Amino acid sequence: MIATLSVVERQVGLLLSVLLALVGLVMAASAGYGVMAVHGSMALVLGIALIFAFSGSVSDPEPPADRIYHYYDAPIRFGIVMTLIWAVIGMAVGVWVAALLYWPEATPAAPWTTFGRLRPVHTTGIIFGFAGNALIATSFYVVQRSSRARLADAVSPWFIMIGYNLFSVWAVTGYLMGSTQSKEYAEASWYADILLVVVWVTYFVLYMRTLARRNEPHIYVANWYYMAFILVVAMLHIVNNIALPVSFSSDQSFPVWGGVQDAMVQWWYGHNAVAFFLTAGFLGMLYYFLPVRSGRPIWSYRISIVAFWGIVFFYIWVGSHHLHYTALPYWVQTLGMTFSVMLLVPSWASAGNAIATLNGAWHKVRDDATLRFMFVAAVFYGLSTFEGSFLAIRPVNSLSHYTDWTVGHVHSGTLGWVAMIIFGAIYTLVPNLYDRSQMAWPRAIDWHFWLAVSGTLIYVVSLWNAGITQGLMWRTYGSNGSLAYSFLQSVEAMAPYYLLRTIGGALFLAGAVLCAFNCLATIRAAPRGVEAIDRPLSPQPAE
């Protein structure tokens, strides 16, 4: 990392490292003990390590001057490695909690191993760790290539990558120690939230600056999706996490929202986390890597633009479909329901556009497992958005809500769509970043593909069954007018599905581990200091 920075940039890096160590010191010292002290110490140690790394090399010679003729890929490589590490951690914890549901007696007698603490470790590890790193890394890749311009500077990408991963580690370790804001997908403590805001603003600014130096007359549509992702996530994160710390030396805080307003803000956040984190950003990924890999033009330019505005406009309204039949006023629920149904059209138009793009490249889909990942991703994107719009209809939701159907839907989206498109992108960009013609073990991609597809199908189908069984058992009345099943019976009925889900998850995890080793082997095989051979259209010095 440091070798790619100029002397001035190294000085800025050193300054930032000192700042990080100081912030860590202040946090640890003012808290004294507990979660915040542990997190402060982490920042302090990281800051000191970076100070050492920088101060040892401030006076080293400048990096080769021809670097401005290349894309700045070093932070992308770091991001991809972090993506893979988080994938394995997040999915392993997922398989573990799935096994706990089947076999709760196996919970070891230590507080941090309880389901309640491990579940957010899984969701945060996957959404922020795995998906987030993949989004940031690929966005750097895509914005440079599709603008044919080098990243606007070399320090902020590192600031973003390191800050973002520090946020994720703070979040996950906080849950293990029992600290949470109790907002789903936003459990991290207030100071971690502030760190994320700083990182995210830097990210947005870097993205805009890089787009501004583009060598293409137009902004490619993938960048629109990435920009929507960055901008809206900043807005959601800030609004949902506004909270008053109990004191500045404690990780605890009070949300400013209360009651049903809090619930609405939370699900406005929660659903748009799905929309802009897990959908818009990944559509950006799809719109870049699918045509590149298949060598086909995007089937419809118009759809890609219209669907973008459709998705952005409709999604913002639909959060209330998570709160059907609650204290939320009926009219808000109706709006959430109807906008969810209208949302189906731009969603399917995007999925259809992706699949139609493969027209003329079906032989490649057959032969190339990497392209197959992308194809399956588009299919699951279509499936899960159809399912989502269906679940958002109130009477349907009265059956599905609180059941494992929701979890089945979630994983058709996250495994089938998000993870598949990430793997497709990784298998495309890793060889390119290390100037290899292909992955080290091409056969392993096929294995990974089948593990991932079978794992997803087993997972999703068993939880569809589980959820519908639960929903029906909870609402069936006997002829005597009383409920036909006790809750206990509905729990017992879940056992086979939970076992199958664990197996499906384990298959998916096995595929991800294979991918990580495949990437490791590819990286190992590359000579040190190798650069991708594709280049910006014109050299631009860092600002």
Add this chain to the structure above:
Amino acid sequence: MTTHRSRSVSPDDVDFKDGIQEVDPVTGYDTTGHRWNGIRELNTPFPRLVLVILMLTFIYSVIAWVLLPAWPIGKSYTHGILGLTQEGEAISGFVAIEKTRQSWLSRFDKPDFAALAADKLLLAKAMPAAVRLFEDNCAVCHGQKGTGGPGFPNLADAYWLWSGEPKEIAQTITVGINSTDDDARFAQMPAFDSLSRSDRKKLADYVTALPQGKTSAKDPASALFADNCAPCHGDDATGGLENGAPSLADHSVIYGQDRHTVLTTLAHGRQGVMPAWSNRLSSAEINLLALYVAQLASKQNERTK
């Protein structure tokens, strides 16, 4: 094995020049002429089908907005011509179900257990509901079949802390044992840490041997028992004083009648809590459960006979 080299071409490549519109041989459509790192786009007309479906979803939405509460206006909102409210729907659904239920459940309002138990037709309707009530409210502690576990008494055997009469069971369920209810039944096994350790050991051996009937009145522990324990557990340790102290002479146990557990019981005392249900279940439901619990025990008796 396939090897696709997906990297792009060098900047000077003609393939990169923007603004050249070409015809895609596969689809026959023009490209837009834009190129980004080799990515092109087709100028496909916006598909009719998508517009038609979009219109259909609009129509669906407009109909929903007209029929249901939908748009905010100032401090109010459009109520929809069906005039539905969540509360209204919930109440009317409940009322409809409750009518069927009350058609037989109201019979349980009066605790005339002999008459209720004799009405086989009624029981055929009521007992499935009782099973569900028991599993939803009681099974967490007493087990799905009422057979209990460490700390929670077996309700499916013939041994009772209080009584196996439906009327008394109904009372137990209503007020609970050692619960927060004002009328709760009270039962406490005091801690005997005032006794010497050796006396406690003697008592423990004595109590452990009781179910086997291997104790004798000459045993010095017998006197200790008579002095300290008999007031609650009865002179012959068979309980039945309706003060919540169990018989120690039968094979049924709550916490355990092995030496180690009895020593713990003697050192620290015991005071199990059975919650009161009067605030959560109607008296008809409580009577139904009482009959169900009483029958659990008699069913078990029939089986063991």
